[in-house]
Amino acid sequence: MLSAKLERILPKVQKPARYVGGEWGSVTKDKNEVDIRFAFCFPDVYEVGMSHLGSRILYGLLNDQKGVWCERVFAPWVDLEEHMRKENIPLYGLESGDALSEFDIIGFTLQYELSFSNILNMLDLGGVPVLAQDRKELKNLVVAGGPCAYNPEPLCDFIDLFMIGDGEEVMLDLVNLYNTAKDENISKHEFLVRAAQIQGIYVPSLYDVEYNEDGTVKKVTAKENAPKMVQKRIVEDLDTMYYPEYFVVPSTDIVFDRAMVELFRGCPRGCRFCQAGHTYRPLRKKSKETILNQAKKVLESSGYEEISLSSLSTSDYSELSGLTECMLDYCEPKHISLSLPSLRADSFSAELMERVQKVRKSGLTFACEAGTQRLRDVINKNITEDDVLGACEIAFQGGWNNVKLYFMLGLPTETSEDLDGISEICKKVAYCWRINTNNRARGVKITASASCFVPKPQTPFQWDAQNTLAVLQGKQDYMRKIMKTKNVTYNWHDAKTSVMEGVIARGDRRQGKAIYLAWQRGCKFDGWEQLFDFDKWIQAFKDCDLDPAFYASRQRPLDEVFPWDHIGCGTTKQHLKREWERSRNAAITEDCMKKCAGCGSNSLFEGGHCCV
Amino acid sequence: MFKARMRFSKTGRAKYISHLDLMHTMQRAMARCNMPIWFTEGFNQHAYVSVALPLSTGYSGEYEFLDFNFLTETVPENAVKMINSVFPEGLYAQEIYALSDGGMKIANIAWSRYKITWGFDGEIPQDFIKDANELFAKDDIQILKRSKRGEKMVNMKELMKTPEITQKDGVVVCNVVTGAGNKNMSPEYLTKAIKEYLPQYNITDEAYHRLCVYTDDMVEFR
Structure with missing residues (x-):
């Protein structure tokens, strides 16, 4: 229930509906009847957090356990936070309204480096000590998982343990162990030592890190029987894996307000800049029947008018044609539209396009990533200009007049020729519309967006220097000058946030001090341009004797020990190194469906066979 | 259909x-x-x-x-x-x-009945109910009203009927009929009028609850 104090404030803040809970599908249990109260925290606003499929899966999974009550916690926007701090209202779970400090386990999902400061802020606002060492009891155990857990080191000061890889199984192992620990009344330390024995759990306090004189990692030593290398967890069979039948249906608009069903996990492509592509391996598929079943259940129980068939590369799903056909048979009479994110330009067909637009027409997005074939080969994005233009031709002939193209600036080996190439492709797409559209009067909207490349850990580009802020800004200036084609809108992403993301992405545990200091000085919502304070962050690093450039813009030697080397993502460092070497020769590597590249992730399967 | x-x-x-x-x-x-x-x-x-x-x-x-x-x-x-x-x-x-x-046509809705709840830090001030009743018993209460066309001083009594103000469970409850549709007036103007004409009282909590809507001749809308 909402407290009277909160009710007094809500009329004064923007979008109060996101702070009250009570939505269709949210789960309420009797707190006296459950053993474990779990706070599932998303370190961003409700509209962003509620759009995240992984959180929905784990919320459903945890609440499916009889003894567990999982609630949702999001970061309040700054207007509400100010009131909460003034009125002494602690951050609360949306379902019960109880303070964060009343929960047994507090779990954060790590989607983005620039949401780290929000983790500290949410703990503090919830009345939970921010530093792990200040939380002496088992209660308020702070755990985390998600993509950024593949380099958890910058968060070691704050998080008690990390879950690496798929959460569906390891989360239940954790909850069971916590139950036992409560029954046996063991200490937090003893609990952590035992937790470290669960595959996929990384307890940072059980590892000592030594550094070389130049600041790089010398070695990492595991203590108290913790594994030397924490290999990630995977769910082997997606058909038998838990999937929620109920979605929480927000009563207010969120970013991706639709039902979702996952087609497969992993990606066969191996784009060298992409962290997800390397860390979600090996490829595991859901059968068409399972997907249809789950889609129907989710749609029936939610009432959503749109469903997205999600994956890292949806057009690579082997039974996509049959699946979309069956989906449409079900959806069309009910006025439900299909959305297929992550379509590749090289597998876009007229037939597929017709299906996605059957009920409602939405925009089309193609990721080209780079402007020349040479650079696309360097990053192993195996699509050609002809693929992109071919896809656009189909789209324009089909009556589409809204196409988005994605690019990155600052990729390794990039030259001004590659930047000119971006402008060239946009020109050709605009021309393609002119000769293919059947209604020129309606006009066209081509949006080209360029983000700044951030080298990520556990990818072939983890050795690469990120462009410095000055270089990135110079490239952006150049782009603004050459992107003058009529009908093409050019968007760019703030380079400062990308640089900061780059610093933290490949950081080590010494960064904890700087993150703490930056938060104390008021940094939060760093992913939101209007609140991001670059200078404050840089100053915080300097005041902790840390050089941001050491982490972001230093070309790292191939034999360097990385702070995340003891975290296994399935793909071996050896494979990543090989891919880095191939990239320097602009040599492409074929996708897993054509030929096994030997990434090593198949060893996570019992029997060692990938099914592609 | x-x-x-x-x-x-x-x-x-x-x-x-x-x-x-x-x-x-x-x-x-x-x-x-x-x-x-x-x-x-x-x-x-x-x-x-x-x-x-x-x-x-x-x-x-x-x-x-x-x-x-x-x-x-x-x-x-x-x-x-x-x-x-x-x-x-x-x-x-x-x-x-x-x-x-x-x-019935939506456009025929002319009145809304609201229950307004006013709360105070601590006890309800002694004379508040008497003073509020006296204030709203007047024939002319000028208030600055905001509309799409800008701000204007209006007599709010023309847009409302005289409320009943009572006390219940430690809060003040005001039952009032205000204009809806073309002569719409938000019930918040009653709170504003108190703040303006009875500034000695500091209302800390306010809540608005619609009880009914009527046509111009006070027939319950259906």
Whole structure:
């Protein structure tokens, strides 16, 4: 229930509906009847957090356990936070309204480096000590998982343990162990030592890190029987894996307000800049029947008018044609539209396009990533200009007049020729519309967006220097000058946030001090341009004797020990190194469906066979 | 196909659902219980629903109306039960009925009855109820009213009927009929009038709850 104090404030803040809970599908249990109260925290606003499929899966999974009550916690926007701090209202779970400090386990999902400061802020606002060492009891155990857990080191000061890889199984192992620990009344330390024995759990306090004189990692030593290398967890069979039948249906608009069903996990492509592509391996598929079943259940129980068939590369799903056909048979009479994110330009067909637009027409997005074939080969994005233009031709002939193209600036080996190439492709797409559209009067909207490349850990580009802020800004200036084609809108992403993301992405545990200091000085919502304070962050690093450039813009030697080397993502460092070497020769590597590249992730399967 | 109307209440946590969001929430609830309602045709097909006289975000109400069209011959049996089984917390349907001959027109709504609750830090000040009753008993209460055309001084008594102000469970309850539709006046102007004319009282909590809506001759809208 909402407290009277909160009710007094809500009329004064923007979008109060996101702070009250009570939505269709949210789960309420009797707190006296459950053993474990779990706070599932998303370190961003409700509209962003509620759009995240992984959180929905784990919320459903945890609440499916009889003894567990999982609630949702999001970061309040700054207007509400100010009131909460003034009125002494602690951050609360949306379902019960109880303070964060009343929960047994507090779990954060790590989607983005620039949401780290929000983790500290949410703990503090919830009345939970921010530093792990200040939380002496088992209660308020702070755990985390998600993509950024593949380099958890910058968060070691704050998080008690990390879950690496798929959460569906390891989360239940954790909850069971916590139950036992409560029954046996063991200490937090003893609990952590035992937790470290669960595959996929990384307890940072059980590892000592030594550094070389130049600041790089010398070695990492595991203590108290913790594994030397924490290999990630995977769910082997997606058909038998838990999937929620109920979605929480927000009563207010969120970013991706639709039902979702996952087609497969992993990606066969191996784009060298992409962290997800390397860390979600090996490829595991859901059968068409399972997907249809789950889609129907989710749609029936939610009432959503749109469903997205999600994956890292949806057009690579082997039974996509049959699946979309069956989906449409079900959806069309009910006025439900299909959305297929992550379509590749090289597998876009007229037939597929017709299906996605059957009920409602939405925009089309193609990721080209780079402007020349040479650079696309360097990053192993195996699509050609002809693929992109071919896809656009189909789209324009089909009556589409809204196409988005994605690019990155600052990729390794990039030259001004590659930047000119971006402008060239946009020109050709605009021309393609002119000769293919059947209604020129309606006009066209081509949006080209360029983000700044951030080298990520556990990818072939983890050795690469990120462009410095000055270089990135110079490239952006150049782009603004050459992107003058009529009908093409050019968007760019703030380079400062990308640089900061780059610093933290490949950081080590010494960064904890700087993150703490930056938060104390008021940094939060760093992913939101209007609140991001670059200078404050840089100053915080300097005041902790840390050089941001050491982490972001230093070309790292191939034999360097990385702070995340003891975290296994399935793909071996050896494979990543090989891919880095191939990239320097602009040599492409074929996708897993054509030929096994030997990434090593198949060893996570019992029997060692990938099914592609 | 025929026109239909649902009378519902919107209370508790649901009072923070805004007008646009309420329409989406209604559309999805209709889909969840397979209510056979009409969809618009064309470019962006959607379930047609229309909220009459939407409440301000944060207000609760127990006399709200949603218009839509049924594809069936008659209102499905159990329609109220069906929709109530799939509503989020705080929404509750009281009645669903066919609008024969088009039913009462939304445009004919002329008055709303509100229950305003005023709270204070601590006890209710001794003379507050007497002073407030005296204030609203006057024939002319000038107040700066904001509208789309700008700000203007108006006599708020022309846009309301004399309220009943009483005390209940430690808070002050004001039962008032204010103008709706063309001569709309938000009940918040009563709170504003107190702040302006009785500045010695410091209201710390205010809540607004719509009890009923009427046509010009005070017939309950249906």
